[in-house]
Amino acid sequence: MDILSNLELGFSVALSLQNLFYCFVGVLLGTLIGVLPGLGPVATIAMLLPITFGLPPVSALIMLAGIYYGAQYGGSTTAILINLPGESSSVVTALDGYQMARQGRAGVALATAALGSFFAGSVATLLLALFAPPLADLALQFGAPEYFALMVLGLIASVALASGSVLKALAMVVLGILLGIAGQDVYTGVPRFTFDITDLADGIEFVALAMGVFGLGEIIRNLEDEHTRSVGVQKVTGLMLTREDFRRIVGPVLRGTALGSLLGILPGGGAMLSSFASYSIEKKISKTPQRFGKGAIEGVAGPESANNAGAQTSFIPMLTLGIPSNPVMALMIGALIIQGIVPGPNVVNEKPDLFWGIIASMWIGNFMLVLLNLPLIGIWVRLLTVPYHVLYPLIVGFCCIGVYSVNNNVFDVFAMALFGVVGYVLVKLECEPAPLLLGFIIGPMLEEYLRRAMLISRGDPLVFFTRPLSASLLLLALAALVVVLLPSVRKTRDEAFKE
Amino acid sequence: MSRFIRNPKDVITGGLLLALASMFAYLSLDLPMGSAVRMGPGYFPLMLAGLLALLGLLVLIGGLRFEDAGEPLSLAAIPWRALGLVTLAVVVFGLGIRPLGLGAAMGLSVFLSALASRRFRLPTALLLTALMVAFAWLVFIKALGLPLPMRGPWLGGY
Amino acid sequence: MTHPNPRMAAASTEAAPRPSATRRMVVLACAALAALAIPFSPARAQTYPDRPITMVVPFAAGGPTDTVARLIAESMSKTLGQQVVVENVGGAGGTRGAGQVAKAAPDGYTILLHHIGQATSATLYRKLPYNVLTDFVEIGLVTDVxxxxxxxxxxxxxxxxxxxxxxxxxxxxxxxxxxxxxxxxxxxxxxxxxxxxxxxxxxxxxxxxxxxxxxxxxxxxxxxxxxxxxxxxxxxxxxxxxxxxxxxxxxxxxxxxxxxxxxxxxxxxxVWHGAYAPKGTSPEVVAKLNNALRVALQDPKVIARFADLGTEPVSQDRASPEAHKAFLEAEVAKWKPIIEQAGIYAD
CATH class of the missing domain: 3.40.190.10 (Periplasmic binding protein-like II)
Known part of the structure; x- marks a missing residue:
C-alpha cells in the first residue's frame, strides 16, 4: 500500500525530537491564544512568522498548523465559561455551553468539547491522508451558484438557532446581514453604510460585534440584579461525563465530524457554516428540542466536533492545490514562500516529507491537545468559583486587548463598547443575538455569490437549477424551509417557549 | 399594561426594527441600484431593508395583540451605573491605548469596570487592577510579543 | 510604536547556519534578557537607530507584498543593528496602512513598504486623506514582480x-x-x-x-x-x-x-515595490535606511528568495530615493487616464 509507506514517512518526520517539540510549542501557544478572547490564530501566526525563518520548513509549518488547530480547542473555553466567543465557530458553543456552566456542568461541557474535538480531528486527519486529492477536486466543483445555494440553506437552518420567537429570529438574521454588508462593496468599491468613516471601509469587525453583544452584554445584564439574584453558577457537579452523557453525544459527534469534514474543504466560508449547521441539525432531529439553549450537551458536542473537523480539512486546498482557503492558510503559504518553497499542486510530489509530515503531526498534535486540555478542565472550573464581581473586570480587560489586537485599530474597541449596549438592549427585548451573528457572517457572502453567479451566467437565474449540485442544495433548503414552517413543528416550538 | 399595548417588549422591538429599516433604506437609496442581472451596490440592501420593515411591522402588530409571557420590562431595573461604567471602561481603553500604552489603558479600564459593581471595594479593585496589568505585560507583551508599548508617548515611552 | 520583541530579536541575531532547536531556545532566552535591558531614550540622527523600526505593510500577512517586506526587513535588521519589525496594517486597498505612516512621527522608526498601489491609489481614491506625492519621502525601489x-x-x-x-x-x-x-x-x-x-x-x-x-x-x-x-x-x-x-x-x-x-x-x-518614510524625515536617516535597503538587495539570500518568487531586486541605480521619486511620479501619471477611462473608483 502506497498510503502506508507515505504515512510511515510522515510519522518518521513528525516523530523526530525537534518536530515533536515544535508541534508541542504550536498546540500550547494555540491553546493559549484560543483561550484569550479576541486574540486569534491570524494575529499570532503573523507575529511568529519571523521565528520560523530560522527553522526547517517542515518544523515551521508543523508549529504554525499546531497554533491553528490548537486555537480551535482553546476557543470554546471562554465561550463555555463566561459566554465570550472569540471566534465565529465558538458562537454556537456559547449557546448551550454557557448554560451548562451556569448549571454547574462546566467541566462536563469542556470535557465534551475536548473529546468531541479530538475524535473529529483524528477522523478528519485520516480523511486528509486518504482522500486529499479527490476532496480538493470536489471543492473545485463549487462555483458561485453552489455557494449561494449553500448560504441560503445555512440561513434557513439558522432560524433553529433561536429558542424564542421565529419572527424576531428572522428579523435578527436580516439585521445581521445588513450590518454584515456595511463597508466597501466588493464589486464597485462604493462604500455602503459607512457614514464617511474610513475605519468602516472594510466593514464592522466580527470580533467587536461578537464580544460586544455576547460578552459585554452579558456582563451588564449580570450586574443588573446582582443583589437580588445569584449571578454565579450553581455548585460544580462532577467533571466527567456520565454514561448518559456519553450516550447523548455519540450521534452529534459523528454527524458533526462528517459535516465539518465536508464543509471544511470549501474555501470561502464553508468551515464557518459547519458549526452552525451542526447545531441546527441536532436541534431539529432531537426528540427534546426544548432543551436546546438551556444547556443541552448535544449542542456543545455537535458544533465543537464540526468546527475541529473543519479546521483539519481546510488544509486540503492549501496542501494539495496551493490555494489558501482562509487567512491562516494564506499566512502558511507566505511562510512556505519565505522558506523557498513555491506552493502549488506539485508540493505533494516534490516535497513528500513536508506534506506527509504535516499530516502525521496533526494527529500527534490532536493527541497532545486532548492530553493537555483534559487536566486543564479542573483549573478552568475552579476559575468559576471566583466571585463574579472579581471576575468580570478581568473579562472586560481581556475583551479590550483582544479586540484591539485583531487589527491594531482603536475603532474596533469603540465599536465593541457600542455593541455591548446593543447586546444588553437585545437581551432586554428578548431578541437573540446568535441569529444576528450568523446573518452577519453569511450576509456578505450571500450577496457576493449571488451577484457573481448572476454576472458569470449573464443574468440567467436558471443557473441555480441547471447545475446539479446547486439544484440539490436548493432543494434541501426548500425542505428545511418546509420543516421550519410546518405547523406541527411550530407547535412544539411554541410549547417549548412557554415552558 | 395598557389595553392597547399587550406586550411592550415586542412593540418596542417592532418600532426599533422599523426605524432601522427606514435608516438602511434611506442610506441604500443613495447607492446605484443596477438591475437584477447586474446588481448595483444598493439592490441587495434595499431588498433587505424592505424585508426588515415587514418583519418589524409583524412583530409590532404581534405586540399589540398578544400578551407577554416572559418577565415584565421596567425602566427602573436598568442598571445605569453598570451600563455607563462598563461602556466607559472600554472607551477609555480605546482612547488610552496609543497615547498611554497598554499598562495604563488596561489599568484604567479594569478599575473603571470594577466600579460598576455594587460590591465594589477599593482594595480588591486595586489588587485586581495590578494583577491584570502584570498579567497583560507578561502574556501579551513578553510571551506573545504584541507590537504595543507598555508605556505610551505621554508617559515617556514611545 | 513598537516594543522590542525578544523572539524577533533572536531571529535576527542568528545569521548564518541553522542552529539546533535547543540552541536556538538558549539564544532566545539570552536575547530576551538583553532586550529587557535596552534603555528607552529619545531618537537622534547620530545614534539612529537605537530601537526597533516598524515597517508597515498595508496588506494582510502572508501575501506577496508581505513576503517581500519580511525578506527585506530581515536583511535590513542586520545592517542597521536594530530589528526591523513588520506590522501588517491591512484595509482599504492599502490606504489605511499608508495613511498611518503618512501621519507617523518623521523619526525613521516608522516606514512603509508599499507596491504599485501607492501610485494608483492617488487616482482610485478621490477622498484620500494624504497626498501620495508630497506626504512621503522615498527611500528606494525594491523589486518589480x-x-x-x-x-x-x-x-x-x-x-x-x-x-x-x-x-x-x-x-x-x-x-x-x-x-x-x-x-x-x-x-x-x-x-x-x-x-x-x-x-x-x-x-x-x-x-x-x-x-x-x-x-x-x-x-x-x-x-x-x-x-x-x-x-x-x-x-x-x-x-x-x-x-x-x-x-x-x-x-x-x-x-x-x-x-x-x-x-x-x-x-x-x-508590481513594483518601494519603501517610504513620512514627510520630514531627516536626510541622514533616509540615507541610512537607503543604505540598508541597498545592502539587502545584494544579500544572496534575498536574491535567492526573490528568484523563487519569479523576480529579482532592482538595479542599484534604481534603488536610490531620487530614482524612486521620479518613477512614482511617472507611474501616477501613467495610471491616471487608464483608471479614469475605466470609471472605477474605490471610494
Whole structure:
C-alpha cells in the first residue's frame, strides 16, 4: 500500500525530537491564544512568522498548523465559561455551553468539547491522508451558484438557532446581514453604510460585534440584579461525563465530524457554516428540542466536533492545490514562500516529507491537545468559583486587548463598547443575538455569490437549477424551509417557549 | 399594561426594527441600484431593508395583540451605573491605548469596570487592577510579543 | 510604536547556519534578557537607530507584498543593528496602512513598504486623506514582480496571438477574474482591456485565493496576477499560461513569452515595490535606511528568495530615493487616464 509507506514517512518526520517539540510549542501557544478572547490564530501566526525563518520548513509549518488547530480547542473555553466567543465557530458553543456552566456542568461541557474535538480531528486527519486529492477536486466543483445555494440553506437552518420567537429570529438574521454588508462593496468599491468613516471601509469587525453583544452584554445584564439574584453558577457537579452523557453525544459527534469534514474543504466560508449547521441539525432531529439553549450537551458536542473537523480539512486546498482557503492558510503559504518553497499542486510530489509530515503531526498534535486540555478542565472550573464581581473586570480587560489586537485599530474597541449596549438592549427585548451573528457572517457572502453567479451566467437565474449540485442544495433548503414552517413543528416550538 | 399595548417588549422591538429599516433604506437609496442581472451596490440592501420593515411591522402588530409571557420590562431595573461604567471602561481603553500604552489603558479600564459593581471595594479593585496589568505585560507583551508599548508617548515611552 | 520583541530579536541575531532547536531556545532566552535591558531614550540622527523600526505593510500577512517586506526587513535588521519589525496594517486597498505612516512621527522608526498601489491609489481614491506625492519621502525601489496572464485549462487559445483574437471576438463573453478593486490583478485587467481595446466581463473576488480557485475549477476564463501567485499552478499544469507582462522573460518561467514579443503594445505592467518614510524625515536617516535597503538587495539570500518568487531586486541605480521619486511620479501619471477611462473608483 502506497498510503502506508507515505504515512510511515510522515510519522518518521513528525516523530523526530525537534518536530515533536515544535508541534508541542504550536498546540500550547494555540491553546493559549484560543483561550484569550479576541486574540486569534491570524494575529499570532503573523507575529511568529519571523521565528520560523530560522527553522526547517517542515518544523515551521508543523508549529504554525499546531497554533491553528490548537486555537480551535482553546476557543470554546471562554465561550463555555463566561459566554465570550472569540471566534465565529465558538458562537454556537456559547449557546448551550454557557448554560451548562451556569448549571454547574462546566467541566462536563469542556470535557465534551475536548473529546468531541479530538475524535473529529483524528477522523478528519485520516480523511486528509486518504482522500486529499479527490476532496480538493470536489471543492473545485463549487462555483458561485453552489455557494449561494449553500448560504441560503445555512440561513434557513439558522432560524433553529433561536429558542424564542421565529419572527424576531428572522428579523435578527436580516439585521445581521445588513450590518454584515456595511463597508466597501466588493464589486464597485462604493462604500455602503459607512457614514464617511474610513475605519468602516472594510466593514464592522466580527470580533467587536461578537464580544460586544455576547460578552459585554452579558456582563451588564449580570450586574443588573446582582443583589437580588445569584449571578454565579450553581455548585460544580462532577467533571466527567456520565454514561448518559456519553450516550447523548455519540450521534452529534459523528454527524458533526462528517459535516465539518465536508464543509471544511470549501474555501470561502464553508468551515464557518459547519458549526452552525451542526447545531441546527441536532436541534431539529432531537426528540427534546426544548432543551436546546438551556444547556443541552448535544449542542456543545455537535458544533465543537464540526468546527475541529473543519479546521483539519481546510488544509486540503492549501496542501494539495496551493490555494489558501482562509487567512491562516494564506499566512502558511507566505511562510512556505519565505522558506523557498513555491506552493502549488506539485508540493505533494516534490516535497513528500513536508506534506506527509504535516499530516502525521496533526494527529500527534490532536493527541497532545486532548492530553493537555483534559487536566486543564479542573483549573478552568475552579476559575468559576471566583466571585463574579472579581471576575468580570478581568473579562472586560481581556475583551479590550483582544479586540484591539485583531487589527491594531482603536475603532474596533469603540465599536465593541457600542455593541455591548446593543447586546444588553437585545437581551432586554428578548431578541437573540446568535441569529444576528450568523446573518452577519453569511450576509456578505450571500450577496457576493449571488451577484457573481448572476454576472458569470449573464443574468440567467436558471443557473441555480441547471447545475446539479446547486439544484440539490436548493432543494434541501426548500425542505428545511418546509420543516421550519410546518405547523406541527411550530407547535412544539411554541410549547417549548412557554415552558 | 395598557389595553392597547399587550406586550411592550415586542412593540418596542417592532418600532426599533422599523426605524432601522427606514435608516438602511434611506442610506441604500443613495447607492446605484443596477438591475437584477447586474446588481448595483444598493439592490441587495434595499431588498433587505424592505424585508426588515415587514418583519418589524409583524412583530409590532404581534405586540399589540398578544400578551407577554416572559418577565415584565421596567425602566427602573436598568442598571445605569453598570451600563455607563462598563461602556466607559472600554472607551477609555480605546482612547488610552496609543497615547498611554497598554499598562495604563488596561489599568484604567479594569478599575473603571470594577466600579460598576455594587460590591465594589477599593482594595480588591486595586489588587485586581495590578494583577491584570502584570498579567497583560507578561502574556501579551513578553510571551506573545504584541507590537504595543507598555508605556505610551505621554508617559515617556514611545 | 513598537516594543522590542525578544523572539524577533533572536531571529535576527542568528545569521548564518541553522542552529539546533535547543540552541536556538538558549539564544532566545539570552536575547530576551538583553532586550529587557535596552534603555528607552529619545531618537537622534547620530545614534539612529537605537530601537526597533516598524515597517508597515498595508496588506494582510502572508501575501506577496508581505513576503517581500519580511525578506527585506530581515536583511535590513542586520545592517542597521536594530530589528526591523513588520506590522501588517491591512484595509482599504492599502490606504489605511499608508495613511498611518503618512501621519507617523518623521523619526525613521516608522516606514512603509508599499507596491504599485501607492501610485494608483492617488487616482482610485478621490477622498484620500494624504497626498501620495508630497506626504512621503522615498527611500528606494525594491523589486518589480512580473505578472502573468493565465487562463482556465480548457480555454481554446494557446498562444498570445490566439488569445488576443479570442478576446476581441468574444468580448464580454470572456470572464476575467481579479482579486478586488485596486488590486494588482484589477490594474492588469484594466490595462489589458485598454491595450486590446476590447471589454471583458470583470468578476471581482476578495483576494487572489478564491479567484484562483475558480480559475482552476474552470468557473472563470482569464486572470492576470503576480508570478508569485501563479507559478505553482502554471508548473503543475492546472492553468494555461499565456505570457508575462514585463519587457523581458522571467527566469523561473523561461518558456513563457512576453506580450511585447508577440506584438501586443502598451501592455507592460509589473508590481513594483518601494519603501517610504513620512514627510520630514531627516536626510541622514533616509540615507541610512537607503543604505540598508541597498545592502539587502545584494544579500544572496534575498536574491535567492526573490528568484523563487519569479523576480529579482532592482538595479542599484534604481534603488536610490531620487530614482524612486521620479518613477512614482511617472507611474501616477501613467495610471491616471487608464483608471479614469475605466470609471472605477474605490471610494
Amino acid at each position: 512580473p505578472m502573468t496572464v493565465i487562463g482556465k485549462k480548457d480555454l481554446p487559445p494557446t498562444t498570445i496571438t490566439e488569445l488576443v483574437s479570442y478576446v476581441k471576438e468574444n468580448k464580454e463573453k470572456v470572464i476575467y477574474g481579479n482579486a478586488g478593486v485596486g488590486s494588482a490583478s484589477h490594474l492588469c485587467g484594466m490595462l489589458l482591456m485598454s491595450a486590446l481595446a476590447s471589454p471583458m466581463t470583470t468578476v471581482p473576488y476578495q483576494g487572489t485565493g478564491p479567484a484562483m480557485n475558480d480559475l482552476v475549477g474552470g468557473q472563470i476564463d482569464l486572470m492576470c496576477d503576480q508570478s508569485t501567485n501563479t507559478t505553482g499552478q502554471i508548473k503543475a499544469g492546472k492553468v494555461k499560461a499565456y505570457g508575462v507582462t514585463t519587457p523581458t522573460r522571467v527566469k523561473s518561467l523561461p518558456d513563457l513569452p512576453t506580450f511585447g514579443e508577440s506584438g501586443v503594445k502598451n501592455f507592460e505592467v509589473a
